[in-house]
Amino acid sequence: xxxxTQSSRYLVKRTGEKVFLECVQDMDHENMFWYRQDxxxxxxLIYFSYDVKMKEKGDIPEGYSVSREKKERFSLILxxxxxxxxSMYLCASRTGVSYGYTFGSGTRLTVV
Amino acid sequence: AQKITQTQPGMFVQEKxxxxxxxxxxxxxxxxxxxxxxxxxxxxxxFLIYQGSYDQQNATEGRYxxxxxxxRKSANLVISASQLGDSAMYFCxxxxxxGSARQLTFGSGTQLTVLx
Numbered sequence: 001x002x003x004x005t006q007s008s009r010y011l012v013k014r015t016g017e018k019v020f021l022e023c024v025q026d027m028d029h030e031n032m033f034w035y036r037q038d039x040x041x042x043x044x045l046i047y048f049s050y051d052v053k054m055k056e057k058g059d060i061p062e063g064y065s066v067s068r069e070k071k072e073r074f075s076l077i078l079x080x081x082x083x084x085x086x087s088m089y090l091c092a093s094r095t096g097v098s099y100g101y102t103f104g105s106g107t108r109l110t111v112v
Numbered sequence: 113a114q115k116i117t118q119t120q121p122g123m124f125v126q127e128k129x130x131x132x133x134x135x136x137x138x139x140x141x142x143x144x145x146x147x148x149x150x151x152x153x154x155x156x157x158x159f160l161i162y163q164g165s166y167d168q169q170n171a172t173e174g175r176y177x178x179x180x181x182x183x184r185k186s187a188n189l190v191i192s193a194s195q196l197g198d199s200a201m202y203f204c205x206x207x208x209x210x211g212s213a214r215q216l217t218f219g220s221g222t223q224l225t226v227l228x
Contacts, residue, residue: 042220
Protein backbone atom coordinates (compact mmCIF):
# COMPACT_ATOMS: atom_id res chain seq x y z
CA UNK A 1 0.00 0.00 0.00
CA UNK A 2 1.12 3.54 -0.76
CA UNK A 3 1.92 5.46 2.35
CA UNK A 4 1.94 9.18 2.93
CA THR A 5 3.47 10.02 6.26
CA GLN A 6 3.12 13.32 8.05
CA SER A 7 5.76 13.73 10.69
CA SER A 8 3.54 15.05 13.48
CA ARG A 9 -0.03 14.31 14.45
CA TYR A 10 -0.33 17.26 16.83
CA LEU A 11 1.77 20.41 17.08
CA VAL A 12 1.55 23.43 19.33
CA LYS A 13 3.58 26.47 18.31
CA ARG A 14 3.86 30.05 19.44
CA THR A 15 2.91 33.08 17.37
CA GLY A 16 5.84 34.23 15.27
CA GLU A 17 7.62 30.87 15.23
CA LYS A 18 8.81 29.34 11.98
CA VAL A 19 7.02 26.01 11.56
CA PHE A 20 7.86 23.10 9.31
CA LEU A 21 5.30 20.44 8.43
CA GLU A 22 6.85 17.44 6.73
CA CYS A 23 5.25 14.98 4.35
CA VAL A 24 6.92 11.89 2.89
CA GLN A 25 5.51 9.42 0.36
CA ASP A 26 7.00 6.07 -0.51
CA MET A 27 5.69 5.36 -4.01
CA ASP A 28 7.58 7.69 -6.33
CA HIS A 29 4.52 9.91 -6.86
CA GLU A 30 5.08 12.98 -9.01
CA ASN A 31 2.35 15.21 -7.63
CA MET A 32 2.12 16.29 -4.02
CA PHE A 33 -0.33 18.64 -2.33
CA TRP A 34 -0.85 20.53 0.91
CA TYR A 35 -4.37 21.28 2.11
CA ARG A 36 -5.76 22.88 5.20
CA GLN A 37 -9.09 21.78 6.63
CA ASP A 38 -11.36 24.05 8.62
CA UNK A 39 -14.93 23.38 9.83
CA UNK A 40 -17.51 24.46 7.29
CA UNK A 41 -14.88 25.17 4.64
CA UNK A 42 -13.78 21.70 3.65
CA UNK A 43 -10.24 21.22 2.37
CA UNK A 44 -8.57 24.15 0.70
CA LEU A 45 -5.43 23.84 -1.40
CA ILE A 46 -2.41 25.76 -0.13
CA TYR A 47 0.37 24.67 -2.52
CA PHE A 48 1.12 21.80 -4.83
CA SER A 49 4.12 20.39 -6.61
CA TYR A 50 4.20 18.39 -9.83
CA ASP A 51 7.91 17.60 -9.78
CA VAL A 52 11.06 18.10 -7.77
CA LYS A 53 11.74 21.81 -7.20
CA MET A 54 8.50 22.67 -9.04
CA LYS A 55 5.73 24.29 -7.03
CA GLU A 56 2.58 26.24 -7.67
CA LYS A 57 0.31 28.27 -5.46
CA GLY A 58 -3.08 26.90 -4.63
CA ASP A 59 -6.11 28.84 -3.48
CA ILE A 60 -4.78 30.09 -0.13
CA PRO A 61 -0.96 30.40 -0.28
CA GLU A 62 -0.63 33.57 1.80
CA GLY A 63 1.54 33.03 4.86
CA TYR A 64 2.91 29.72 3.58
CA SER A 65 5.79 28.48 1.48
CA VAL A 66 6.86 25.01 0.40
CA SER A 67 9.96 23.08 -0.44
CA ARG A 68 10.44 19.98 -2.58
CA GLU A 69 14.11 19.13 -2.85
CA LYS A 70 13.54 15.39 -3.22
CA LYS A 71 10.68 13.61 -4.95
CA GLU A 72 9.48 11.83 -1.83
CA ARG A 73 9.36 14.82 0.50
CA PHE A 74 7.14 17.91 0.39
CA SER A 75 7.49 20.41 3.22
CA LEU A 76 5.05 23.14 4.20
CA ILE A 77 6.61 26.14 5.91
CA LEU A 78 4.87 28.75 8.00
CA UNK A 79 7.42 31.58 8.01
CA UNK A 80 5.89 33.35 11.02
CA UNK A 81 3.02 31.40 12.52
CA UNK A 82 -0.14 33.26 13.38
CA UNK A 83 -3.24 32.19 15.32
CA UNK A 84 -5.34 32.16 12.14
CA UNK A 85 -3.15 29.33 10.88
CA UNK A 86 -4.48 27.04 13.61
CA SER A 87 -5.96 24.24 11.53
CA MET A 88 -5.73 20.64 10.37
CA TYR A 89 -3.14 20.24 7.61
CA LEU A 90 -3.38 17.34 5.18
CA CYS A 91 -0.77 16.23 2.71
CA ALA A 92 -1.64 14.14 -0.36
CA SER A 93 0.21 12.60 -3.27
CA ARG A 94 -0.78 11.28 -6.68
CA THR A 95 0.94 9.60 -9.60
CA GLY A 96 0.79 11.47 -12.88
CA VAL A 97 -1.09 8.72 -14.65
CA SER A 98 -3.80 7.65 -12.26
CA TYR A 99 -6.71 9.10 -10.40
CA GLY A 100 -5.49 7.64 -7.13
CA TYR A 101 -4.81 10.17 -4.42
CA THR A 102 -3.34 9.10 -1.11
CA PHE A 103 -3.69 11.27 1.97
CA GLY A 104 -1.61 11.46 5.09
CA SER A 105 -3.28 11.21 8.48
CA GLY A 106 -3.06 14.96 9.05
CA THR A 107 -1.30 17.34 11.41
CA ARG A 108 -3.43 19.33 13.81
CA LEU A 109 -1.55 22.57 14.37
CA THR A 110 -2.41 24.96 17.16
CA VAL A 111 -0.76 28.38 17.21
CA VAL A 112 -0.96 30.11 20.57
CA ALA B 113 -18.33 30.69 -7.89
CA GLN B 114 -17.93 27.58 -5.80
CA LYS B 115 -16.62 24.70 -7.84
CA ILE B 116 -18.05 22.06 -5.50
CA THR B 117 -21.18 22.65 -3.46
CA GLN B 118 -22.47 20.43 -0.71
CA THR B 119 -25.64 21.96 0.67
CA GLN B 120 -26.20 19.60 3.59
CA PRO B 121 -23.93 20.45 6.52
CA GLY B 122 -25.48 17.62 8.55
CA MET B 123 -27.63 14.60 7.82
CA PHE B 124 -29.23 11.93 9.98
CA VAL B 125 -30.26 8.48 8.82
CA GLN B 126 -31.67 5.45 10.57
CA GLU B 127 -29.51 2.33 10.58
CA LYS B 128 -30.26 0.03 7.61
CA UNK B 129 -31.88 2.87 5.64
CA UNK B 130 -30.45 4.40 2.46
CA UNK B 131 -29.20 7.99 2.39
CA UNK B 132 -28.28 10.41 -0.39
CA UNK B 133 -25.61 13.05 0.06
CA UNK B 134 -25.85 15.89 -2.42
CA UNK B 135 -23.03 17.35 -4.49
CA UNK B 136 -23.14 19.79 -7.38
CA UNK B 137 -20.13 20.99 -9.31
CA UNK B 138 -19.14 23.69 -11.71
CA UNK B 139 -16.55 23.34 -14.45
CA UNK B 140 -16.06 24.23 -18.10
CA UNK B 141 -13.44 21.54 -18.51
CA UNK B 142 -14.82 18.69 -20.69
CA UNK B 143 -12.62 16.15 -18.91
CA UNK B 144 -12.87 15.85 -15.16
CA UNK B 145 -13.31 13.36 -12.37
CA UNK B 146 -15.55 13.32 -9.35
CA UNK B 147 -14.67 11.71 -6.04
CA UNK B 148 -16.25 10.98 -2.69
CA UNK B 149 -14.19 10.65 0.46
CA UNK B 150 -15.14 9.62 3.97
CA UNK B 151 -13.41 11.18 6.97
CA UNK B 152 -14.13 9.52 10.31
CA UNK B 153 -13.32 11.26 13.57
CA UNK B 154 -9.78 9.84 13.39
CA UNK B 155 -9.10 12.28 10.57
CA UNK B 156 -7.95 9.96 7.79
CA UNK B 157 -9.36 10.52 4.31
CA UNK B 158 -10.84 7.30 2.94
CA PHE B 159 -11.51 7.11 -0.80
CA LEU B 160 -14.98 5.75 -1.54
CA ILE B 161 -15.85 6.11 -5.20
CA TYR B 162 -14.82 7.78 -8.47
CA GLN B 163 -16.71 8.86 -11.59
CA GLY B 164 -15.04 10.10 -14.74
CA SER B 165 -16.80 12.68 -16.88
CA TYR B 166 -16.84 10.36 -19.87
CA ASP B 167 -18.05 7.32 -17.97
CA GLN B 168 -21.39 6.22 -19.34
CA GLN B 169 -22.52 4.29 -16.32
CA ASN B 170 -22.86 5.41 -12.73
CA ALA B 171 -20.03 4.17 -10.52
CA THR B 172 -20.75 1.64 -7.81
CA GLU B 173 -18.55 0.26 -5.03
CA GLY B 174 -20.29 -2.12 -2.68
CA ARG B 175 -22.88 -0.13 -0.70
CA TYR B 176 -21.80 3.12 -2.36
CA UNK B 177 -23.11 4.38 -5.66
CA UNK B 178 -22.64 7.69 -7.39
CA UNK B 179 -25.70 9.18 -9.06
CA UNK B 180 -24.04 11.12 -11.88
CA UNK B 181 -26.27 13.57 -13.76
CA UNK B 182 -23.94 15.36 -16.12
CA UNK B 183 -26.40 17.85 -17.56
CA ARG B 184 -27.41 18.94 -14.06
CA LYS B 185 -23.78 18.86 -12.90
CA SER B 186 -24.61 16.75 -9.91
CA ALA B 187 -22.78 13.79 -8.40
CA ASN B 188 -24.75 12.59 -5.43
CA LEU B 189 -23.49 9.77 -3.21
CA VAL B 190 -25.98 7.08 -2.27
CA ILE B 191 -25.19 4.85 0.69
CA SER B 192 -27.46 1.84 0.92
CA ALA B 193 -28.21 -0.07 4.13
CA SER B 194 -26.50 2.45 6.43
CA GLN B 195 -24.36 1.14 9.26
CA LEU B 196 -23.30 2.81 12.49
CA GLY B 197 -19.74 2.86 11.16
CA ASP B 198 -20.87 5.11 8.32
CA SER B 199 -21.12 8.02 10.74
CA ALA B 200 -18.45 10.42 9.49
CA MET B 201 -17.79 13.55 7.45
CA TYR B 202 -18.21 13.05 3.71
CA PHE B 203 -16.50 15.17 1.10
CA CYS B 204 -17.22 15.51 -2.59
CA UNK B 205 -14.25 16.52 -4.71
CA UNK B 206 -13.44 17.26 -8.34
CA UNK B 207 -10.33 16.96 -10.44
CA UNK B 208 -10.18 19.08 -13.61
CA UNK B 209 -7.85 17.61 -16.21
CA UNK B 210 -6.65 20.88 -17.67
CA GLY B 211 -4.52 21.63 -14.60
CA SER B 212 -0.81 20.87 -14.37
CA ALA B 213 -1.00 18.62 -11.32
CA ARG B 214 -4.70 17.85 -11.41
CA GLN B 215 -5.37 18.87 -7.88
CA LEU B 216 -8.59 18.04 -6.12
CA THR B 217 -11.09 20.75 -5.23
CA PHE B 218 -13.30 19.88 -2.27
CA GLY B 219 -16.74 20.80 -1.07
CA SER B 220 -17.43 21.89 2.49
CA GLY B 221 -18.54 18.43 3.56
CA THR B 222 -21.61 16.72 5.03
CA GLN B 223 -21.56 15.30 8.55
CA LEU B 224 -23.55 12.05 8.45
CA THR B 225 -24.88 10.53 11.65
CA VAL B 226 -26.36 7.04 11.58
CA LEU B 227 -28.90 6.45 14.33
CA UNK B 228 -29.39 3.02 15.92
